[in-house]
Amino acid sequence: MQFRHVLTALVLGLVLPTAARAEDTIKIGFPIPLSGPTAVYGQPILKGAELAVADINAKGGVLGRKLELLPRDSKANPAEAVRLARELIVKNGVEFLGGTLTSAEAPAVSTIAKENNIVFVAPSAKTSSLTDPAHIHPYIFRAASNTTIEGQSGAIVMSKFKDVKTVATIAPDYAYGHDAVAAFIAKLKELRPDITIVDQQWPQLGEANFSSFITAQMSKHPDAVFCDEFAGDFVSFVKQATPLGYFKAIDNRLVDGGEVGSVDITRTLGSAFPVGIWANTYDPVIWDGPNQPKEDITFDEKVEKAIGTKYGSSWAIQGYVTIAAIAQGIAKAGTTDSAKVAAALAGMTYQTPLGPRSFNATNHDADAGEFWGVMVMDPKYPYAVIKDPTYYNPAPPAGG
Amino acid sequence: MTVSLIAGQVLSGLTTAMFLFLIASGLSLVFGVMRVLNFAHGSFYMIGAYLAWQVVSWLQPMGADFWIAALAAGAGVAVLGAIVERLLLRHLYGLEELYQLLLTYALVLILGDVAKYTWGTEQLSVHRPPILDGGVPVLGTTLPLYNLFIMLVGPAIAIGGGLLLSRSSAGRMLRAAAQDREMLGALGANVGALYTFMFIISSFLAGLAGALITPIESVVPGMDVQIIVQAFIVVVIGGLGSFWGTFWGAVIYGLTLSFGILAFPEFSLFSVFLLMAVVLIVRPWGLFGRPIR
Numbered sequence: 001m002q003f004r005h006v007l008t009a010l011v012l013g014l015v016l017p018t019a020a021r022a023e024d025t026i027k028i029g030f031p032i033p034l035s036g037p038t039a040v041y042g043q044p045i046l047k048g049a050e051l052a053v054a055d056i057n058a059k060g061g062v063l064g065r066k067l068e069l070l071p072r073d074s075k076a077n078p079a080e081a082v083r084l085a086r087e088l089i090v091k092n093g094v095e096f097l098g099g100t101l102t103s104a105e106a107p108a109v110s111t112i113a114k115e116n117n118i119v120f121v122a123p124s125a126k127t128s129s130l131t132d133p134a135h136i137h138p139y140i141f142r143a144a145s146n147t148t149i150e151g152q153s154g155a156i157v158m159s160k161f162k163d164v165k166t167v168a169t170i171a172p173d174y175a176y177g178h179d180a181v182a183a184f185i186a187k188l189k190e191l192r193p194d195i196t197i198v199d200q201q202w203p204q205l206g207e208a209n210f211s212s213f214i215t216a217q218m219s220k221h222p223d224a225v226f227c228d229e230f231a232g233d234f235v236s237f238v239k240q241a242t243p244l245g246y247f248k249a250i251d252n253r254l255v256d257g258g259e260v261g262s263v264d265i266t267r268t269l270g271s272a273f274p275v276g277i278w279a280n281t282y283d284p285v286i287w288d289g290p291n292q293p294k295e296d297i298t299f300d301e302k303v304e305k306a307i308g309t310k311y312g313s314s315w316a317i318q319g320y321v322t323i324a325a326i327a328q329g330i331a332k333a334g335t336t337d338s339a340k341v342a343a344a345l346a347g348m349t350y351q352t353p354l355g356p357r358s359f360n361a362t363n364h365d366a367d368a369g370e371f372w373g374v375m376v377m378d379p380k381y382p383y384a385v386i387k388d389p390t391y392y393n394p395a396p397p398a399g400g
Numbered sequence: 401m402t403v404s405l406i407a408g409q410v411l412s413g414l415t416t417a418m419f420l421f422l423i424a425s426g427l428s429l430v431f432g433v434m435r436v437l438n439f440a441h442g443s444f445y446m447i448g449a450y451l452a453w454q455v456v457s458w459l460q461p462m463g464a465d466f467w468i469a470a471l472a473a474g475a476g477v478a479v480l481g482a483i484v485e486r487l488l489l490r491h492l493y494g495l496e497e498l499y500q501l502l503l504t505y506a507l508v509l510i511l512g513d514v515a516k517y518t519w520g521t522e523q524l525s526v527h528r529p530p531i532l533d534g535g536v537p538v539l540g541t542t543l544p545l546y547n548l549f550i551m552l553v554g555p556a557i558a559i560g561g562g563l564l565l566s567r568s569s570a571g572r573m574l575r576a577a578a579q580d581r582e583m584l585g586a587l588g589a590n591v592g593a594l595y596t597f598m599f600i601i602s603s604f605l606a607g608l609a610g611a612l613i614t615p616i617e618s619v620v621p622g623m624d625v626q627i628i629v630q631a632f633i634v635v636v637i638g639g640l641g642s643f644w645g646t647f648w649g650a651v652i653y654g655l656t657l658s659f660g661i662l663a664f665p666e667f668s669l670f671s672v673f674l675l676m677a678v679v680l681i682v683r684p685w686g687l688f689g690r691p692i693r
Binding site for chain 2: 034035036037039040042043173200201202203204206208209211212213214215216218219231232233235236239240243244245264267268269270271272309
């Protein structure tokens with residue numbers, strides 16, 4: 001082949017894709033755990049994100065362009081999430097980032113977002129360090145609730161138990177657990193200065209055997225417990241604590257901030273669920289009470305169909321909300337330019353199936369509370385449900 | 401420091417110890433005696449747990465029998481172990497352990513994905529068999545009946561395994577093979593069949609352990625990796641080549657962890673790693689092992 005031909009081919013190869021880019025989709029990178037113990041939440045969040053992309057594209061996309069989701073398996077490993085984020089930006093040319101699940105991955109990917117000036121919306125990481133003054137930058141946004149809201153909500157619930165004088169805590173030993181318990185204790189001191197904290201247990205994240213933590217805590221005879229165990233850890237914890245008489249000893253006065261009221265958990269535990277405890281969730285799905293928004297009913301039905309399990313998942317909503325927020329931010333800015341979208345998102349109110357939410361103008365946290373209630377066995381439903389789910393949002397956004 | 405507090409921590413420590421011994425026992429056979437570095441032992445345990453859940457859900461309409469499920473899980477994993485040993489591992493005996501580590505680590509990844517495609521990523525739960533529901537009061541604390549059951553199964557396996565190794569001809573040959581495989585083969589023993597047989601027993605124990613853990617813990621992806629390091633620690637502390645060493649290693653591990661939680665609530669794992677470090681410094685061949693080579 002003559003050199004001229006090679007040169008022409010090369011030039012055309014470089015020019016044509018650039019010319020075609022204007023018709024391209026808006027690519028959103030989405031690294032999230034799709035394997036390992038945290039995939040139990042990663043998978044439904046991704047499903048929710050896919051539903052959002054489908055909904056938005058069905059209406060013609062944003063600014064005339066369709067959305068394209070690029071999911072990757074982060075394995076809940078921050079280093080892997082960072083590597084994937086870089087690859088998505090450099091190799092795949094994503095214009096936005098969503099995803100990560102844990103409070104370890106999100107701050108790591110946030111630094112990549114900052115480096116590359118790419119808007120990154122995190123659907124589930126609750127650690128306050130994601131958006132605190134030391135780490136905040138224009139491009140990070142949190143669609144999840146946060147440990148401050150969670151801990152304070154837990155304290156508000158706990159403060160209602162009038163005859164409780166001593167409280168213990170048990171939470172996973174990493175940023176999320178520590179932050180949530182700290183926020184809980186601070187708010188509880190404010191609401192009920194008469195309560196003392198008599199014990200704190202810190203099992204590892206992913207702990208399988210809680211026996212010794214449980215017996216150690218029971219020996220301190222607390223009146224009530226603030227628990228932040230979640231997912232598989234909560235399931236193991238319950239299976240071990242129940243026969244030890246843990247829940248009976250505290251008369252089921254356990255307040256859990258780890259979304260164990262989610263249908264994903266109640267379905268797993270079935271009749272073994274410790275009814276009488278207080279729990280929360282982003283989306284009750286099985287709404288045993290009044291005031292379920294119509295959009296949520298429709299949304300939950302779509303999730304159930306997409307996932308293929310009865311009642312779907314309480315977590316899909318967070319994936320949906322992440323994509324919806326990005327799309328509404330692009331629409332408001334009128335462009336996909338990151339800096340302008342970031343500016344549009346700050347302080348913006350966005351619509352979700354559970355009602356409007358907004359990103360705080362200063363720290364970019366969503367004013368996302370969760371639905372709390374006491375867990376009961378209602379004969380209408382096959383698993384434990386939250387009775388009269390009530391939206392708790394004790395920390396409304398400061399400023400903006 | 402009340403009696404009930406101490407009793408509670410001792411019992412929970414023994415519970416932890418016996419659950420750990422259930423899985424470490426199979427590893428002790430394979431790694432301790434046969435010197436085969438089977439990193440996939442945790443995966444066998446996980447497959448056993450999933451199989452138990454599966455059999456329980458199949459038997460659900462006729463009244464789920466947990467015991468059938470547990471034995472079926474053990475048998476299923478034993479078959480899996482036989483296949484792995486025959487087709488894959490036997491080509492690597494006598495080579496550096498690194499090859500065994502790489503192969504079995506690859507198995508960990510493969511089996512992990514197989515489990516994920518078959519059973520999904522949701523955490524699964526199996527109910528306690530009804531006759532072992534409830535607990536007995538002991539010295540001011542409660543001992544769940546299921547935990548008591550495991551505390552009896554553990555020593556039973558230890559005694560059975562110990563007898564197998566010390567009294568049976570297969571056990572004698574196995575211990576000989578661990579010292580000098582080639583010589584044993586030259587003496588006419590069927591070393592290949594022996595190793596397969598022992599691997600099958602080890603896999604059965606792993607599968608059974610996985611099944612027996614399901615009433616106590618959730619069945620989740622990642623439980624294979626979570627358990628394997630602890631199992632190796634227990635085998636190493638107890639001493640390679642000593643079945644009873646693994647048993648006592650597990651007991652010491654469980655009690656150290658249990659009282660470590662009281663002493664350093666925020667650094668509970670630190671106490672067991674400190675234990676391991678101390679044992680390896682003072683007796684590098686483990687508490688009950690013999691200095692070899």
